[in-house]
Amino acid sequence: MLGPSILLAAAVFAPELLATPIARSSYAVKETHYVPRRWTQKGRAPKNQMLALQIGVKQGDFNELERHLYEVSDPSHSRYGQHLSHEEVNALVAPDDEALDLVHEWLLSSGVKNFVYSPSKDWINIRISVDEAEKLLATEYSIYIHEDGTEMARTTKWSLPSHLHKHIDTVQPTTSFMRTRGHSSFVNPKPLNLSEIYQPPGYVPPTDPVIAAACSINGTTPTCFKTLYKTVGYEQKSCGENQIGFNNFLNEVPIRPDAKIFLDKYAPSASKGAYEYKFVSIDGGPQQDNGSSPTQLAKGTNKEANLDVQTILGMTYPMPVTAFTTGGQPPQIPDVAAGDPPGNEPYLVWVNYILAQKALPQVISTSYGDDEQTVPIEYAKRVCASFAQLGARGISLLFSSGDGGAGNAAGQNAEECISNDGKNTTKFLPSFPAGCPFVTTVGATQGFQPEVAAYRPAKSLGPDGTLHGYYASGSGFSEYFSRPKYQEDAVNSYLHKVGDLHKGLFNPAGRGYPDLSAQGLYFQFVWNSTNSVISGTSASSPLMASILALVNDALIASGKPALGFLNPWLYKKGYKGFTDILDGGNGGCNTTGFPVTKDWDAVTGWGTPIFPEIVKLAGAKI
Template sequence: MKLDLTLLLSAAIGAQTVFGTPIRSRTPYLTKETHNVPRKWSKLGRAPGDHKLHLQIGMKQENFDELDRQLYEVSDPEHSRYGQHLSFDAVNELVKPAEESLDLVHEWLLTNGVSEFSYSPAKDWINIYVDVASAERLLDTEYSVFQHEDGSVLVRTSTWSLPAHLHEHVDTIQPTTSFMRTAPKKTDWVQFAEPFTPAGYKPPTNETIAKVCRLFTVTIECFQTLYGTLNYHQKVPGINRIGFNNYLNQTPIRPDIFSFLEKYRPEAAPNAYAFRSIEIAGGPAAQYTPLTLEQAAGDDISKEANLDAQTILGMTFPQPVYSYSTGGSPPFIPDINTPTDTNEPYLTWVNYVMGQEDVPQVISSSYGDDEQSIPKSYADRVCKQFAQLGARGISLLVSSGDGGLGDEDGTSCYSNDGKNSTTFLPEFPAACPYVTTVGATMQFEPEVSALREPGIGPDGNTHGFYASGSGFSYYFPRPSYQDKVVPPYVSALNGLYDGLYNKNGRAYPDVSAQGLYFAFWWNGTESSISGTSASCPLMSSVISLVNDALISSGKAPLGFLNPWLYSKGYQGFTDILNGSSHGCGVTGFPVTKGWDPVTGLGTPVFPELVKLAGC
C-alpha cells in the first residue's frame, strides 16, 4: 500500500526538528557499505558536527537492464534501430525507481526529521542537505577529516549503515566512503618559445606533414593535417555542437583563448568571447578578464580549461561550444575546520545535464582518479548515469590518464582491499564501459604511444614521468563490444603480468590522439602542455566533425561510440605499432598490431571515418 507522505510529513514536523529525537526505523540498522581508506590518506580527527553535507541518495533504478539493452540496439550499426536514440522522457521512464522504493526512503527521511529534499529528473537520486552530526545519526556512522599527502582535506567515513529494509532500495549514498580526488589529466606546462627537437627524433618524411608538424610545439594546423580535417567545410554548425567539462574551479580565460586562436586559427578568435559558459552548483564562469596576480600564483586555476577550449575551438570552428563548470554546494573554504567541498563532481554534472533538453552531441571530459579510490557502488551508479547520456545520442569521451599503469616506480601500485597486494591501478571514469576512453600518442610518422621519461625538459627544468594511461578495470567486466579484440591480446601476453591486472575487466583506452607538447596559451604567455587531457578534446573534436557530416546527411549523430568503433569504425583509424604502457616500475603492456591497452584502436583518419559512418 502506498504511504501517505503528507501525513508522514506533518507528523515529522510536529514531532521534532531535524534529528530532535533519536533515529527511528521499522527495521534494525545493518552495514550497507565499507570501503578502506586509500593509501596516501590519513585521518586527522572527527569532522566538525556543523559542517554541511550534500548527501546524494542513489535509488535502485527499476529498469536499467532494459535501458542497457536499448542503448546497445541504438548504438549497434548492424541493428535495425541503429541511430534511433531515446528521448529525454523515455530515458527517465526506464531508470526511475519503483514507487515502493521512493515511499520507503521518504518514510525513513521524514520520520527522522529530514523534510526537505530534491530529485534528479528521473527521481533516481534524492538530494538532502544536513550537517555532519545529523548525517552520522541518519547513517549510523562517524565522519572524520582526512588529509591527502598533497595537503588537501575532506570529510569522509569508511563505513555506513541503513535500516535493513532499505538495503534493496538504495544503491549508494555519497559523500560517505568515496575518496575520489578527480584531477585534470594534464602534465607539465612548459614555457619555451624556441623550436625543440630531442635527440633521436626523426621528422616525418611526408612533405605535407613535415611542413606543419614539429615535436615542439604541436599546433592546430598539424592536427588538422595529420588527421585529415583541414579541408572539411562544416554544413550544420548551428545544429551540431560540442562541449567540455571543467571541475575543481577550473575556468577558461577568454583573453588567453583569444590570443591562442588569433595566432593559430584567426577566423575563430572572436569565438573566444562568444562560446557558451554554463555554471553548475556554483562553478565559476568563463572569465572575460586576464588572470589576476593572485590567480596566476595559484598556477593551476585555468590550464586544463584553457587547453580544452583552445583545442576544441581551434578544431571545430564555427561550431557552438559549451563550457560546463561544475562547482560544489555549499561553498567552502579549504581549511581544517571547513574541509574541502564534499560533492562528487561527475554526479553533480551528469544529473544536471540529464535534466536538460539542449545538450551537445559530443562532450569531452579530461579528469579522473584511481578506480579504487571510490567504492564500487558509487562508480557503478555514475557509470549508469553516463549510459543514460549515450542512450540519448550523446558521445562522452574521457582521458585515459597520464601515469601509464599507475605511477612511475610502483610506490603507489598497491590494492585497497586490505591486502596491499601489488597491482596495476585502473582509473575512473576511464574504465566505465559506457564512455569512450582516449589515450595519447606522440611523433607523427609513425605515431607512437606517448611516453616521456623524467628528466630535463625543453625549458631547462626537470619534468616528471608521463605515459598514456592504460588499464583493465576491477569494477567493470569486459563489455561485449571488446570480446573480439581483448581476449586475443591477453592470450598473446603468455602470462606476462598475470596477477597484476584483471584479464576479464573492461580494458582501455578505446582510441588515441596526439598528446605531447601542445601549443598553448596561459596567463598571457605562449607555452606548451602535454597529457591525455590534450588527446581527449582533440579526439572529441574529430568525432564532432563526423557528426556534422552525419547530421547534414539527415542521419543521427554517432551517440555512444564504442559498439560502432569496435565493429566498424576501427577501419577509420591508423593502427599504432610502437611503444608500451610503462608505470608501476615495469615496461608495461606492449603496443601491438590491432587493439592494445595503450593506444586502443589507434588514431583517427577523418575522411575514412566519415565514409564508415555512412555519409
C-alpha cells in the same frame, strides 16, 4: 549561475506522515571502504558542518535501458541511431513506488523533510549537518587530509535499516575519496637549452612534405592536427545544430584573453570564437571573461581549461562550444561557521545536472579522473550507469585515459601501485571514469610518421625549456567493470598476444581501455598571456572529441543521427577508420607496462583518426 535546485528539480516538501506507516528494521552495515593511500585521518568532523548528501535510489529497470542503449548503438541493428528521448530514459530508470515510499518513510521518521529529486527520482538530495548524517547513517564522520592539503569530511563505513539495502545503492559523500585531477603535465618554463631538448628515441621527422611543414615534435598546433587527421578543407554545414562541450572541475575555467592570443597565432579564422563560447556554471562553478587573477596565477589554475578550449576552438570553429564548469572541490579549510557543505565529488553533480537537460552538445570531452579504487564500487557503478543514460540519448562521452602508464602511477615507482584492499597488494591501478564501459576513453600518441604511443621519461627537457616529469599514456583493465561484449573479441585477441606478461597485476576479465588515441605530447597553448607547451591525455581527449564532432556535422548534414555512444560501432566497424599504432609502450609501476600491438591494444586502443574514412564508415559524405 545554476544552483542545485535548478540542477536537479524543484525541492519537494514531503508530507509529515505517510498514509500507511512502515515498520523500521534494525540497522546493518551497507558499505565499507578502505582509506586510500596518501590520506590521513585528522580528527572528527565538526558536528555542525553541513553535508549535501546524495542518495542513489535503485533504478527501476536499468537492464532494459542497457538493452536499448546497445540496440541504438549497434550498426548492425535495425534500431541503430534511433536514440531515446529525455522522457523515455527517465521512465526506464525511475525507481518503483515501493522503493520511493520506503526511502521517504525513513527520511521523514529521521526528521528530514526537504528533498530535491533528479528528473527520474533515482537520486534524492538532502542537506543536513554531520550530526544529523551520523544519526541517519549510523556512522561517524572524520576530517581526512590528503598529502597535497585537500581536506574532506568522510567515513569508512555507513549503515541503513536492513529493509532499505535493496532499495538504496549508495549515499555520498560518505566513503568516496575521489580527487578528480587533470591529466596534463606543465610547469613554468625555464631558459631554453636547445641542445638538451627531449625527443622520443628513434624519432624521425616526417618525410611527407605537407606533414613536415605542419607538424613539429617541439610543439603541435591546430594546423598540424588538421593535416595529420585530414580535416583540412572541411566546411561545416550543421554548426548551428551540431555542438561540442567540455568539462571543467577543480575551479578551472577557460580564459578568453588567452584563447584569443592562441587563436590569433595558430588559427586566425577562429579568433572570434574566444569570446563566443558559452559558459554553463553548475553548483557554483566559476566563469569569467577577463584574464586570470593573481590568485589563480599563483596556484597555476586554468592551464587545463585553457588547453581544452584552445584545442577545441582551433579544430571546430564556428561550431558552438559549451564550457561546463562544475563546483564541488572540497575546501582546504571547511567554513563550518558559514554552514557551507564540503564539496561533493563533482562527476555526480555534473551528470545529474546534465541528465536534467533536454538539449545537450552531441559530444562532451572530460580530461579528469582518479584512481578507480578511490571510489566505492556501488558509487562508481551508479555514476557509470548515468553515463549510459546519456549514451542512450545519443551523447558521445569522451574521457582521457590518464598519464601514469599501466599503473596510473606518478612515475615508474612500484611503491605508487598499491591496491586499496587492506592488504597492500601490488597492482596496476586503473582509472575512473576511464574504465566505465559506457564512455569512450582516449589515450595519447606522439610523433607523426609514424605516430607511436606517448611516452616521456622523467626529468626530460621540453621544447619550452621546462624540465618535464614522467608521462606515459594511461591504460588498463577495470577492477570494477567486467569486459563488455562489444570488445570481447578485440581484448581476447590482445590478451592472447600478451600471454602471462604482468600476470596478477591486472584484471584480464575487466573492461580494457583506451578505446582510441590522438596526439598528446607538447601541445602549443597560451596561459597567462604566454606561449608554452603542455602534454597529457588531457590534450588527446578534446582533440579526439573535435574530430568526432566534425563527423557528427557531416552526419547531421546528411540527414543522419549523431554517432552517440561510440563503442559498439567502433569495435564492430568504425575501427577501420583509424590508423593502427604499432610501436611504443607505456611503462608504469617499474615495469615495461602494456605492449603496443597490431589491432586493438591496451595503450593506444584502435589508434588515431582518419577523418574522411570515419565519415565514410559512419554513412555520411564530406
